[in-house]
Amino acid sequence: MYRNSLPPRYSIFALLYVMTMSFCWHGCDSKQDHPLPAAGSDWNHYLGTQASTQYSSLTEINRSNVSKLKLAWTYVTGDSAMYQSNNLAIDGIVYTPTPYSRVAALDGATGNEIWSFDPEAIMGDLAETDQRGISYWQDGERGRIMTAKGPYLFQLDAETGSLVTSFGEGGYIHLGEQLDVEGRPPVYLNTPGHVFKDMLITGVNTPENVPGAIRAFDLRSGKRLWIFHTLPRPGEPGSETWPAGYLDRTGGASDWSGLAIDTARGMVYASTETAGPDFYGGWRYGENLYANSVVALDIETGKLKWHQQLVHHDLWDLDNPCPPTLLTIKQDGHTRDVVAQGTKMGLLFVFDRDSGAPIWPIEERPIPESKLPDMKAWPTQPFPTAPPPLMRQRFTEDDISDISPRTEMLSRQVFEKMGSTGSYPAPSLDQTIMFPGYDGGMEWGGSAADPNGILYVNVNEMPWFYQLVPTKKADGSELDFGEKHYRINCTSCHGIDLSGDPAGGFPSLQNIAQKYTRSQVAALIDQGAGRMPAFSYLSPTRKKAIINFLFGEKSTDPSRNPSFDPHEQGDLSSDPPYVFRGFQRWLDEEGYPAIKPPWGTLNAVDLNTGTIKWKVTLGEFEELTERGIPPTGTENYGGPIVTAGGVLFIGATADRMFRAFDAANGELLWQYKLPFDGNATPSTYVADGKQYVIISAGNAKMKPFYAGSLIAFCLDERE
Numbered sequence: 001m002y003r004n005s006l007p008p009r010y011s012i013f014a015l016l017y018v019m020t021m022s023f024c025w026h027g028c029d030s031k032q033d034h035p036l037p038a039a040g041s042d043w044n045h046y047l048g049t050q051a052s053t054q055y056s057s058l059t060e061i062n063r064s065n066v067s068k069l070k071l072a073w074t075y076v077t078g079d080s081a082m083y084q085s086n087n088l089a090i091d092g093i094v095y096t097p098t099p100y101s102r103v104a105a106l107d108g109a110t111g112n113e114i115w116s117f118d119p120e121a122i123m124g125d126l127a128e129t130d131q132r133g134i135s136y137w138q139d140g141e142r143g144r145i146m147t148a149k150g151p152y153l154f155q156l157d158a159e160t161g162s163l164v165t166s167f168g169e170g171g172y173i174h175l176g177e178q179l180d181v182e183g184r185p186p187v188y189l190n191t192p193g194h195v196f197k198d199m200l201i202t203g204v205n206t207p208e209n210v211p212g213a214i215r216a217f218d219l220r221s222g223k224r225l226w227i228f229h230t231l232p233r234p235g236e237p238g239s240e241t242w243p244a245g246y247l248d249r250t251g252g253a254s255d256w257s258g259l260a261i262d263t264a265r266g267m268v269y270a271s272t273e274t275a276g277p278d279f280y281g282g283w284r285y286g287e288n289l290y291a292n293s294v295v296a297l298d299i300e301t302g303k304l305k306w307h308q309q310l311v312h313h314d315l316w317d318l319d320n321p322c323p324p325t326l327l328t329i330k331q332d333g334h335t336r337d338v339v340a341q342g343t344k345m346g347l348l349f350v351f352d353r354d355s356g357a358p359i360w361p362i363e364e365r366p367i368p369e370s371k372l373p374d375m376k377a378w379p380t381q382p383f384p385t386a387p388p389p390l391m392r393q394r395f396t397e398d399d400i401s402d403i404s405p406r407t408e409m410l411s412r413q414v415f416e417k418m419g420s421t422g423s424y425p426a427p428s429l430d431q432t433i434m435f436p437g438y439d440g441g442m443e444w445g446g447s448a449a450d451p452n453g454i455l456y457v458n459v460n461e462m463p464w465f466y467q468l469v470p471t472k473k474a475d476g477s478e479l480d481f482g483e484k485h486y487r488i489n490c491t492s493c494h495g496i497d498l499s500g501d502p503a504g505g506f507p508s509l510q511n512i513a514q515k516y517t518r519s520q521v522a523a524l525i526d527q528g529a530g531r532m533p534a535f536s537y538l539s540p541t542r543k544k545a546i547i548n549f550l551f552g553e554k555s556t557d558p559s560r561n562p563s564f565d566p567h568e569q570g571d572l573s574s575d576p577p578y579v580f581r582g583f584q585r586w587l588d589e590e591g592y593p594a595i596k597p598p599w600g601t602l603n604a605v606d607l608n609t610g611t612i613k614w615k616v617t618l619g620e621f622e623e624l625t626e627r628g629i630p631p632t633g634t635e636n637y638g639g640p641i642v643t644a645g646g647v648l649f650i651g652a653t654a655d656r657m658f659r660a661f662d663a664a665n666g667e668l669l670w671q672y673k674l675p676f677d678g679n680a681t682p683s684t685y686v687a688d689g690k691q692y693v694i695i696s697a698g699n700a701k702m703k704p705f706y707a708g709s710l711i712a713f714c715l716d717e718r719e
Contacts, residue, residue, distance in 0.1 A: 041686035043089040046133035046192045047446050047639075048683070051326035052260035054448035054641045056684045060691035061715060062645030066660045066670045070716040072692060073111030074675075077104070077708040082679070083698025084444075084638065086133045087710065089685030090143065095158070097131045099698055099708040101149040105161060108687030111712060115161035119149040122163065122172070126150035127527035127534060129205075130190040132444065132680075137195045137219050144219065146200055148189040150527070151176050155219070168222030175204055178215065178224040180233075185210045186527070186534030191258040191323070191444070196299055199225055201268055203255025207533050208276025211247065212254020214268070214295075216302060226302030230254055230272050230290045237304065238289035249283040249574075252276035253291035257444055258323030260339070261299060262353060268297040269339050269353075271320035278317040279468065279492065279580035281427075282375040287312045294324055294341050294349070296356060306356030310341065310349055313378035315370075315427055316466070317438050317580075318344050322446045322639070326353065329453035329608045340449070340607060342442030345423045346391030346459050349384050350607060360386035360610055368426035372468070374577065375427050386610030390442075390459045390603050392595075395420040395435040399595050403629055407588035414586070414594070418465075425466045431581070435595070437464035438583055445639025445652060445681050450663065453608040456640050456648055458618055461633075463586040463595050468578040469496055481557040482549030485542045487579050489535060495582035498550075506583065512550050521547050592621070593635075600633035600653060602640065604666060616666040619653030635702055638695075639681040651678025651695050654702045658682075658695055658711070676707045690714050 040057035048054045061069065077083070081099035088095040093114065094106040105114040120126055127150045135146040136158065143158030151174050155167035163171030176184035185207060193202025199216045206212045211231035218225055231253040232238040242250075252275045259270040275284060275291040292311035297304060311318045324339045337353040350359040364380040392399065400415055402408040420433040440460040447457040469491070471484050478484070487496065493506040500508040512521065525543055528534035535543070545555035586594045593599045597617070604613040619634030636652035643649075648661040651674065658678050660670040680696035691714060698708040 042091065043087070043683040043685045044136050045194060046086055046088075046135065046258070047323065047681060048641060050194050050196070050261045050263060052258060052323040052446060053325060053327065054446055054639060054681060055450055056641065056643045058643055058684055058686065058691050059645040060686075061643065061647060061684070061693065063647055063662050063664075063669060065715060066645075066647050068715050069660070069670055069672070069693070069713045071672070072712040072714045074712070075104070075106055075111045075113070075710040077102070077710070079708040081128055081698070081706045081708065082130050083696040083706070083708040084130055084132045084680045085696045086681040087683050087694060087696065088134060088136055089683055089687070089692075089694070090136055090158070092685075092687035093158075094685070094694065094710070095134060095136070095145055096696065096710055097134050097147055099706065100128060101126075101131045101147070103134060103145060103147050103156060103161065105158070106710070108685060108692060109690065111710070117147075117154075117156055117161040119147070119152065119154055122154070123150070123152060125527075126152070127186075127188070128529050129188045132190055133192045135192045135195055135200060137198075137200070139198070139219070146192065146195075146219070148175070148192070151184070151186055151188055153189070153217075155222075166220065173217070173222040178227070179204070179210075179213055180227060180229065181210055186536050188528075188533075191256060194259060194261050195219070196261055196263060201259065201261065201299070203230075203257075203259060203270060205256040205533070206251055206254045207535070207537060208278065209251040209537060211251050212272070214255050214259070214270050214297065214302070228295070228297055228302045228304065230295070231275065232289065241287040241289045243283070243285055246284055250275050250277070252278075253288070257319065257321055258446070260324045260326050262326055262337075265353065266299045267305060267353070268299050269324040269326065270295050270297070271322065271324055271341055273319035274311075274314040274317055277576060277579075279315060280375065280576040280578055281313055281315045282576065282578075285313065285376050287378065288314070292318065292320060294320070294339065294351065294356075296339075296353075308349065308351055308356055308358070310343055310382060312381060315375070315377060316424065316434065318423065321440060321443050325447045325449050325455065327449040327453060327455065327607065328451070329359075331359075331608065338607065340447065340455055342447055342457055344438065344441040344443075345393070345436045346389050346441035346461075347384055348387050348390065348455070348457075348605060350387075350610075358384070359607075360384055367424040368421050371426050371428040371430070372578065377424070377427060381424055387605050387607070388612060390457065390601070390605070390612070390615075391436060391461050393436065394422045395433050395463050395595060401588055401592065401594050401596050403588075403592060403624065404590070407590055407592075407594070411588055411594040427468055427578075429468055429470065429578075431465050431467040433463055433586060434466040435463040437462050439635075443637055443639075445637060448640045448642040448648065450642050453606065454613060454663070455605045455607055456603070456642055456663065457605070458600065458602050458636050458640060458650060458652055460635050461595060461599050461601070462593050462635055465581075465584040465586055467581040469581045470578055471575055472577070478557065480549065480554055482545035482547075482553070482555040484575070486546050486549045488575055489538065489546065491582055492580040493532065493583065495584070501583050501585070509550055513552070518547055518551060521550060592624075592632075597630075597632035600636040602648075602650065602661065602666065604663070614666040616661070616668075618650070619655050619657070621655065637679040637702075641682050641684060643684060649682045649684070649693055649695075651680065651682065651697070653677070656697075672713070674711055675709055677703060678711075
């Protein structure tokens, strides 16, 4: 079904799609007696289970009949933004957070809307941020939905969509509170937490200057039950891996990508990000625990059980991009419970759930030394000896794309000029190739795991450029104050020349005065939007200077004024001497990755043996296939799910296809062209006695426009 009234923020693409989908077509016969759902018929946790396995025990749709899948219904949200949600389905009701973070409850068999909740009706204008899911809790009498927008976490009645006013301050809490920092920083959730008993356990996405944490909240009151400081406070274990005064100049190290819980053991497993600033590490030389780590915590107290760090002293934004996955393997006739963590480098680290001991040895290997005297790189980085990497680990001359003679010649010239050293290039003012790159390898879509110890994961193989630039002029003199702080705060996403990376979700800021007023830009800086975090912590002087720069005006450094009071600035840490030039994919002149295909793959990894079971290309550019080039794969975002019926479902690709593969061998069994890219992890469930598979479709990082439709499929019994 579609909404009868569209929010004012729709795009023309969403409007046209609503006009063409003015009815809900039910392609599957549906039983009307509403039988009670069978055990395992729900998708009641983000990524399917508390263990983040992306697995379903349903078998009605299986490898023998999946080719008969038909469109069941479409729900057009009317929102036009990134739609990355892995949706819940409980007792035949689907719950989806839409691209603008409304929550809609839908009949799982028809797609008819039952209710919807808009956080902005409660709080007014809130920042639009990526939201990948919601949480569900049964309080003993009624179901509850936990959803977030901006810095607020809301609790809803699952039956009516109304606020549960006994939670927090009338139905919501501010996530910047109870964080053990001053004030209420503009934090947010793009990945929901997991429910255990009557608590919600979740990480949080923080600005680079705010220390991260993992917390447990009482789901009845909203009060914090415990906190684990992922950036340890002085005197806490792990603080010895930081230099003196580290909290004055760094933050982050949080868990934004998600977690998994083992209810039997009473343990939480979380994956953490880079410490801030992401690319300048001159203030934080050390291993930097617990950044870039897998941490195992006691679920009742939040006390650390064990940790494993996967990147030391990260200078390259190599966050752990996805939640850990819990599964059981067999080795030498014995079962072993393990936790698997994928990385942007296409590596899989596998640990014993109880002790944190690696299942296969991890080697510390040397990496290139920094070329900058005041920013050292850690001398070694960890590499697992098994399973083997799921992607190439270094861009070599033999990897230059040859889809046409001209593109090969031009790319070869770039390669000969820059060179390549892998995921850990030496910090330098020279541009070089970074491969594997910033967006994977693995990404936030997560990995699917079946009970037989097989892990399924999609991987990107995209080359990028890496370069640091100074925050002064080439002759050492000061930049304009506004340009300097644009570089410090904005360049990593929008580029030194303001051109951005629209394909990566970072819009161009060139000619911004033709699109926005100064007050609108100020609001975006304060609130954030999409992938952009809020920068409300910046002093008014610096925000004004950045806006001046964007609008072509000059600003004077206020510290040169004799009456300058540094305490009025609000951010007193000194400015970094270098910043990241910006996220730049290495594309050839035709706009394709400059590396030989595959550009995207789907992999099955046997963790019983530490070997790759199968690998297939994921995605296709039809225009290249028509030129006689075999399917190349595409950049992909959103993960797979696997079912007991032996089927692996995945969207993720840039060709709008939703695909089903045989989990045993990777054979393509079925595909359907979506109206938009399905950059989300699917869900499957039972409603009215039938199994459905749903996926959020709305484009994400690879298209210049967004939309938002939830698409459902089931078997067509009429064949």
